[in-house]
Amino acid sequence: MSRDWPLWEVFVRSRGGLGHRHFGSVHAPDAELALRHARDTYTRRMEGVSLWVVRSTDIIASDPADAATLFEPAADKIYRHPTFYDIPDIVKHI
Amino acid sequence: MASPLTVTHAPATSSEAALYDYLLRLGDDSLILGQRLCEWTGHAPALELELGLANLGLDLIGQATFFLNLAGEIEGAGRDGDALAFHRDVLDFRNCLMVEQPNGDFAQTIARQFLFSTWQLALLDGLTQSTNRRIAEIAAKAAKEVRYHAELASEWVIRLGDGTEESRRRMRDGLDWHWRFVDELFDADDIEMPLVEAGIAVDRAALRPSFDARVAEVMEAADLPPPAYPRGVKGGRFGHHSEHLGHLIATMQFLPRTYPGATW
Numbered sequence: 422m423s424r425d426w427p428l429w430e431v432f433v434r435s436r437g438g439l440g441h442r443h444f445g446s447v448h449a450p451d452a453e454l455a456l457r458h459a460r461d462t463y464t465r466r467m468e469g470v471s472l473w474v475v476r477s478t479d480i481i482a483s484d485p486a487d488a489a490t491l492f493e494p495a496a497d498k499i500y501r502h503p504t505f506y507d508i509p510d511i512v513k514h515i
Numbered sequence: 516m517a518s519p520l521t522v523t524h525a526p527a528t529s530s531e532a533a534l535y536d537y538l539l540r541l542g543d544d545s546l547i548l549g550q551r552l553c554e555w556t557g558h559a560p561a562l563e564l565e566l567g568l569a570n571l572g573l574d575l576i577g578q579a580t581f582f583l584n585l586a587g588e589i590e591g592a593g594r595d596g597d598a599l600a601f602h603r604d605v606l607d608f609r610n611c612l613m614v615e616q617p618n619g620d621f622a623q624t625i626a627r628q629f630l631f632s633t634w635q636l637a638l639l640d641g642l643t644q645s646t647n648r649r650i651a652e653i654a655a656k657a658a659k660e661v662r663y664h665a666e667l668a669s670e671w672v673i674r675l676g677d678g679t680e681e682s683r684r685r686m687r688d689g690l691d692w693h694w695r696f697v698d699e700l701f702d703a704d705d706i707e708m709p710l711v712e713a714g715i716a717v718d719r720a721a722l723r724p725s726f727d728a729r730v731a732e733v734m735e736a737a738d739l740p741p742p743a744y745p746r747g748v749k750g751g752r753f754g755h756h757s758e759h760l761g762h763l764i765a766t767m768q769f770l771p772r773t774y775p776g777a778t779w
Binding site: 447449450451454457458462465 | 561562566567570667670674
């Protein structure tokens, strides 16, 4: 049965103010049941307040073979990191 | 404290005895169905369904714990929910016959879940208005869980009914197994009516119209024929159970009966 079901990627928002993060995947026959399977599989222990599911086949992934072209040029550009000023202690979330 | 195995004490007044019985009915429904659903662990058609069914089962066992603990308090004989669940004999269980029915295939399990949860949701919604504050609080917590159970089960009835030729046949067979156990859910009796008049219990008969409407709605969405109810089979509320319950209880009670007080 499950071998016929498409795969869905699951994204969970842990709490208000945070973005949805990829948690894993579930099999399900359609979108509505994918949400329910995601709920039962990944949010049983209060892990989330919101769920997204998307068909795995709808995810466009970068090619690992392109990693050198895509990501390595950023390696020596330290000036892009916001690390050259002090953050006051009273600023808690940044 | 008296040993939970040698209790002969009965509640002091008849109204307490009725409330004790009522709480057993509520608790045993949830306990027995919870145990049944957990039998799917390791056997469900897909991992996701296994988690889903076990979640439902654990929700129900949680409800049973609240109702049976309260029953034990009302009884006043030193028994808690565990003592009532694991050290009571089959004839003393007060669950309806539907919940003790075997799981059958996935469709038969879903048929039972749809009918039971649809009814239980209406019952719990009513109990949130109970004049007994403890019952109202348990019902409010449980209703949130059961709303999900009812929705999940109806989604599956629709998908199986309106699915392939085989899934449709299995869904019809599953429902046909269970129609005869529906009437018992709405049966009020001399034990409950005084509690209904006191605003503690819900008048079961009053829940029927909304149940019938919801079932009709889902049958139509599932492209399944409307229910044809045979003569209802009853008796669970008075301890007249099918043979299935004894086997379930033997499995459920084996460990605490063999090793009383076992912990790990």
